[in-house]
Amino acid sequence: MTREDGSKSAGQATKHGALARRFRQRIRSGALKPDQALPSEPKIARDLGVSRNTIRQAMRDLEHEGLIYRVQGKGTFVRARGSVRRTVALVLHDIAYTTHPFTSAMIRGLGEALENGGYSLDILPCGRDEDRANLSGLAKSYDGFLLGSASMDKQTVARLIAEELPFVFVKNYLPDLKINAVLLDYVQAGRLAAEHLIGLGNRQIGLIYAGEATAISRDFRLGVETACTAHGLTLAPENIHDAGLSVNAIQEIIPSVHDVTGLIIMDDELAVTAIQALAAAGKTVPRDMSVVGCNDMLIASMSSPKLTTVRLPVTELGRQAASRLMALIEQPSLPSDNTMLEPELVVRESTARPRKASAQRGNRQG
Amino acid sequence: MTREDGSKSAGQATKHGALARRFRQRIRSGALKPDQALPSEPKIARDLGVSRNTIRQAMRDLEHEGLIYRVQGKGTFVRARGSVRRTVALVLHDIAYTTHPFTSAMIRGLGEALENGGYSLDILPCGRDEDRANLSGLAKSYDGFLLGSASMDKQTVARLIAEELPFVFVKNYLPDLKINAVLLDYVQAGRLAAEHLIGLGNRQIGLIYAGEATAISRDFRLGVETACTAHGLTLAPENIHDAGLSVNAIQEIIPSVHDVTGLIIMDDELAVTAIQALAAAGKTVPRDMSVVGCNDMLIASMSSPKLTTVRLPVTELGRQAASRLMALIEQPSLPSDNTMLEPELVVRESTARPRKASAQRGNRQG
DNA sequence: GCGGATCGCTCCCTACGGGCT
DNA sequence: CAGCCCGTAGGGAGCGATCCG
Structure with missing residues (x-):
């Protein structure tokens, strides 16, 4: 430990360290410019009263650091930063x-x-x-x-x-x-997704996210909860699921999703997979359930139904x-x-007014 | 040039090069095992009749290559490969x-x-x-x-x-x-795609691939052409298009596709994009045109219509x-x-018998 | 616990060679 | 050509770290 540090930061302990340090500073500060020749080894030896061997060791270190290059017969030069x-x-x-x-x-x-x-x-x-x-x-x-x-x-x-x-x-x-x-503002992303569903009349909202391990996943949940609270709703713990990034996890989670009319999924691929899993269970999106994704990846606009999602400016x-x-x-x-x-909501085809809610409220025809 | 090669491949030109080579072989071959001590510098000097300076230079090189480590007061050791x-x-x-x-x-x-x-x-x-x-x-x-x-x-x-x-x-x-x-057998992939279309009754086939720059793209075209020739068809030059990997190129190519009932596209994303571009031009897949993709990426099974494609075992x-x-x-x-x-054909929804052909041949109702 | 042996590290000197100007 | 450069190779002295008796 002590040794390694010593030989690396050197600079004072050994003569070659001091020498290397001296030239390193002169190069970094710009006193010595790219492709400019350093004094020759014999000259430094005479001027500073050190042996050529010592100088060569310092130069070797600088060469390994990429600060200089040496050409036999010509001399030693500062390496251009952009070379x-x-x-x-x-x-x-x-x-x-x-x-x-x-x-x-x-x-x-x-x-x-x-x-x-x-x-x-x-x-x-x-x-x-x-x-x-x-x-x-x-x-x-x-x-x-x-x-x-x-x-x-x-x-x-x-x-x-x-x-x-x-x-x-x-x-x-x-x-x-x-x-x-x-x-990326994942709090806002979660909020946008939730407010869209709430605005459509959904009162029972579910969340599938990447768990508490990462800051951005926590932020997303926080955003969803904030929006729910602001509208007098609660995001029930049993309606919050951790799927990580795994498509397989979705297959296991979907059957346990009950009493929810709107589902927020923190990833478009997972959302599309969820829609297929719902279809396999006899539920049609958005008729029986609204689904909002996140990220607005290519698949969101290619899937059927096209996915309503929160676009994040990833690129x-x-x-x-x-x-x-x-x-x-x-x-x-x-x-x-x-x-x-900041994110942006992209409304496509996977979200709609919940059937019961619209029937109860507007009592519309059809 | 000559110099660099000399100092790198060294091994015979200089004494330290020969020394380094000697130990490199012994370490690589396993004759010297991890954490085993090399002979001490003075010992090597006596045994081989070289100066200690020369030995140190060889050791320095080996140390930089990560093959050995040196501890003052103890000795020089082989670095464990798995460390x-x-x-x-x-x-x-x-x-x-x-x-x-x-x-x-x-x-x-x-x-x-x-x-x-x-x-x-x-x-x-x-x-x-x-x-x-x-x-x-x-x-x-x-x-x-x-x-x-x-x-x-x-x-x-x-x-x-x-x-x-x-x-x-x-x-x-x-x-x-x-x-x-x-x-991956791209010749066979191209052949499978073409034979599927030909088997459905398509006589006019178009190809969108990644151009002649890469071997696999050339192979794919070769496979398509081979299948066409085998069935007495020709792949007309004007029906071969180079889109690289660019989604934008597809948008420009699709309007110029004429007199073709089956289109082979060497990439699923491009194929799905092409289907959308065809829809925008008023052509429905597979009713007006059959499209075969390649790779069987996730999007192939998510798009609408689901894409017939050639599955390559990429993973x-x-x-x-x-x-x-x-x-x-x-x-x-x-x-x-x-x-x-080897590839495998995956038939989904984007290919069908061409309308004219089926009418001409079977003269079916509908 | 201490001294001696051994090890690698630093530093010095000299000399020769091959490349560049 | 001479004169300079770096690269290679040899000689030797002393230091500090490590280990062992």
Whole structure:
């Protein structure tokens, strides 16, 4: 431990450390400019009274850090910052999340913005402790990090901060850390979905969401409950179900949904699956039950009936997060900032006035 | 150029290179086991008659490669291979491809198999020359590579071979390289799609595919043409369209599709989009036109009408490719092998007998 | 608990070679 | 060509860490 730290932060203990530190500062500050030659090894040796061997060790370290390059017969030069394509990493809980349409849409936005900025994007998992431990090791390989995992822990973030590595939270966030984040307003998304159903006359509302594990899922539930309370309704605990992101879970949950005329499902794919499961159980959407999805993925407009959903600007989320990270990389002193993107209700065919309610209230014909 | 190659592949030119090579082999072969101590620097110096300085340089290189670790006062030791979680990289043309449902399904299979094997998966882009150049630099970071990009070039592959890095082609391949690959039989996929339409009585068939740029797209067209020829039909050039993977391209292509009763589209999303575009132009599928997709993604069974398509075992492709790569990593001497996975026709609602044809032939009522 | 042996780490010196200008 | 550059290779001295008797 002590040793490793010593040899890394060095800078004073050893002569080569001090030398490396000296040149590192001069390069970072801009005193030495890209492709400018450093003094030759023999010259430094004479000037500073150190052996050439020591100088070579310092130079070797700087070369490994990517700060300089050496050409036999010519000299040692400062590496141009842009000579290596800059790369940022998107860190997900599990690489399998790329599979989800939401993540796909986000990556589309990220890739687009980063491409325009001349950056490359790699995707890394961080669900396992080893992966996260490895992350700071990979730090040298990346110019910045997009943190898209709900399983990101404070220690890892603290390490990123300690090493002064730029990062931006995308979609997920750590509740008690006020740091760079580009987020979606899931409270508002839940509220919009619930208010739409309530506005149609639904008094019994059910919720299928991703559970209490992630902040955004909690936010969504909070939004639904807030809307219900505001209209004098209660979201009964037995009408709240945790499906995670699993299509299979939906199949198990649907049969246990009773006494509900409106169902809010936090994911379009799950919502479409739910509609099919309801159909299999003899219930037609929206005649017997209204269903509202969330995200407005492609499938929402392709399914039958077309899904009423809450559109979240996912691709825009990616774009803004990427822009924010690039700004941070190019100007590390930027103040921390949180951005919240707002959702929008998209009414299609999967929601309608509940039959009993409309009969009781309007007593309309048909 | 010459220099870089020299210093990298070294091994014979310089003494420290030869030394490093010597120990690299002994470690890789298992002659030196994890956490086993290497001979001490002075001992190697005496035994081999080289200076300690030279030995230290070789050890430095090995340490940077992660093969050994050194502890002052104790000695130099072989690093346990399993101490760092093994990681493989999926190399795609562009990170945006993760966005495509096909890639998602493949990643699902890859992730599943790798997870079971105790591996992590990173996703890297390689579309730009800089990215590919960087790839061999990243070689040290990864235990193997899954090559999923059609833009993979021979030089890059040659470099991987030269550095003895395990790799497996997934889905895409380089026509003249007989190397490890797990592939889908796109010739057969095209043939199945065409034969289904022909079997229904369609005589005028159109094809929308991803162009001539990639081997699999060419294979698909070949399959369609083969089936047509076998049944005495010709696939007219004006009925072959290149849409890439672009939903927008479909919108432009559909209006120019004439005199065709059956349309084969190499991607389900594009096929569903095409059906909507046809509807907008007043043509109903399958009454006025039969449409066959390819891949059997989720959307194929969710759309209306449900899409007849050719199911390709994409997730299985991922699983097998991952297994193959893990086997190669653990036993580099495995002989090269190609695996081809076969498609299957899934008939749903988007295909039917053409009206004219059925009228002409059966002259049925209605 | 302490001293000696051993280890890797730092630092110095010299010399030769091959590439660049 | 000479003169400079970095790369390689050799020599040696002393230090701090580790281990063992």
